Amino acid sequence: MRIFEEMESEVRGYVRSFPTIFDTAHGSEMFDEQGKRYLDFFAGAGTLNYGHNNPLITDALIAHLQRGGIVHGLDKATVTKRAFLTKLRDTILAPRNLHYKVQFTGPTGTNAVETAMKLARLVKRRSNIISFTNGYHGLTLGSLAVTGNYDYKDETYGSRSNTAFMPYDGFLGPDVDTIDYMRRFLEDGSSGVDLPAAVILETVQGEGGINVASVEWLKKLESLCREFDILMIVDDIQVGNGRTGTFFSFERAGIFPDMVTLSKSIGGGLPMALLLMRSELDQWQPGEHTGTFRGNNLAFVAATEALAYWESDDLSQAVLRNGELIQKELQRIADKYPELDARVRGLGMVWGIELPQSGVAGAASAECFERGLLVETAGDRDQVLKLLPSLLIEEELLREGLGIIDDALGVLVE
Numbered sequence: 383m384r385i386f387e388e389m390e391s392e393v394r395g396y397v398r399s400f401p402t403i404f405d406t407a408h409g410s411e412m413f414d415e416q417g418k419r420y421l422d423f424f425a426g427a428g429t430l431n432y433g434h435n436n437p438l439i440t441d442a443l444i445a446h447l448q449r450g451g452i453v454h455g456l457d458k459a460t461v462t463k464r465a466f467l468t469k470l471r472d473t474i475l476a477p478r479n480l481h482y483k484v485q486f487t488g489p490t491g492t493n494a495v496e497t498a499m500k501l502a503r504l505v506k507r508r509s510n511i512i513s514f515t516n517g518y519h520g521l522t523l524g525s526l527a528v529t530g531n532y533d534y535k536d537e538t539y540g541s542r543s544n545t546a547f548m549p550y551d552g553f554l555g556p557d558v559d560t561i562d563y564m565r566r567f568l569e570d571g572s573s574g575v576d577l578p579a580a581v582i583l584e585t586v587q588g589e590g591g592i593n594v595a596s597v598e599w600l601k602k603l604e605s606l607c608r609e610f611d612i613l614m615i616v617d618d619i620q621v622g623n624g625r626t627g628t629f630f631s632f633e634r635a636g637i638f639p640d641m642v643t644l645s646k647s648i649g650g651g652l653p654m655a656l657l658l659m660r661s662e663l664d665q666w667q668p669g670e671h672t673g674t675f676r677g678n679n680l681a682f683v684a685a686t687e688a689l690a691y692w693e694s695d696d697l698s699q700a701v702l703r704n705g706e707l708i709q710k711e712l713q714r715i716a717d718k719y720p721e722l723d724a725r726v727r728g729l730g731m732v733w734g735i736e737l738p739q740s741g742v743a744g745a746a747s748a749e750c751f752e753r754g755l756l757v758e759t760a761g762d763r764d765q766v767l768k769l770l771p772s773l774l775i776e777e778e779l780l781r782e783g784l785g786i787i788d789d790a791l792g793v794l795v796e
């Protein structure tokens with residue numbers, strides 16, 4: 383670890399929470415430089431839905447490089463860009479009757495969020511943007527302003543203006559309808575909440591601790607947005623790309639957001655972030671919101687290959703099957719250790735086991751690491767163990783990893 387301690391800024395967290403030096407990986411397994419094997423239930427926080435070094439994707443990348451395909455071309459039209467856009471339209475958008483335009487926004491998630499915020503303000507000529515408690519949208523100044531965890535903020539960043547927070551579904555307890563609450567704020571001129579250009583939300587909060595918004599809440603929010611002429615932005619960066627069992631996480635609610643941010647697994651493991659927008663919202667002037675690495679051709683190759691998984695519903699079925707297994711096993715583990723007061727929640731293949739006592743989830747993650755399982759914590763107090771394995775994980779490896787969580791919690795209650 384010395385080289386990292388000497389040279390890399392302290393700011394990176396994972397280098398310390400997973401203290402080893404990783405070298406190779408295949409599917410759901412990673413190997414460090416000593417050859418120790420780890421099961422990966424973290425999958426790059428949802429970046430590796432198709433696993434590490436998926437052979438279909440690596441073969442396509444190798445073939446592209448060997449034939450001298452364009453690697454970087456700024457935003458010029460290329461054959462690989464066309465192939466990606468065609469595949470996205472034919473495989474994902476058209477079958478869902480979605481007619482979004484696509485804007486490539488940069489290599490990483492926050493770039494898509496910033497683009498959505500800027501476009502909403504441009505289109506509506508209003509600057510306020512509403513987001514929700516415990517939401518996570520990135521840490522650059524615009525996206526930080528709509529990220530709901532106070533730990534990331536600092537007065538001096540000056541990024542809190544023109545945004546407001548509302549309680550997410552369930553945040554005020556099971557009996558409070560937080561959409562009615564929001565309506566009161568919008569209707570009351572003295573509330574200090576200006577009519578927003580947009581709301582931004584995750585339908586399942588990932589970093590916020592696997593908080594699942596109900597279908598009813600999502601539908602009510604969509605209606606409220608329509609009524610008040612507010613754009614609805616769904617941030618599907620972590621739980622899109624099939625994670626919840628459908629390609630977009632909002633499909634389960636039958637809603638149609640005005641904009642959708644995608645990143646992480648959309649690039650098939652390579653850096654890509656994009657914004658989907660209703661076509662009438664594309665009011666940019668040419669050159670108004672561009673940048674250098676927006677639509678990297680290697681990412682187009684990987685992404686096109688990854689989207690082929692959605693040509694049939696086999697992967698959706700696998701996600702639902704594996705999800706049931708995860709839920710059943712986590713519930714069994716929670717019941718086995720009642721002293722931990724554990725609660726299980728999630729859907730598809732995004733699951734959390736909340737361990738409310740201070741420090742327990744972090745200690746469990748460290749125990750899992752020792753036993754060869756990578757699993758991260760989430761939540762406002764890091765109180766949730768978050769499971770995000772590759773969607774393609776073999777059942778045997780899934781069971782093995784869940785067994786490690788069982789053993790790790792067993793050690794903690796001893």
Ligand code: PMP
Binds near residue numbers: 427618619
């Ligand atoms: N939105 C969501 C829902 C995310 O989970 C993340 C990253 N965890 C981001 C935005 C920001 O993405 P990035 O870290 O790539 O900037």
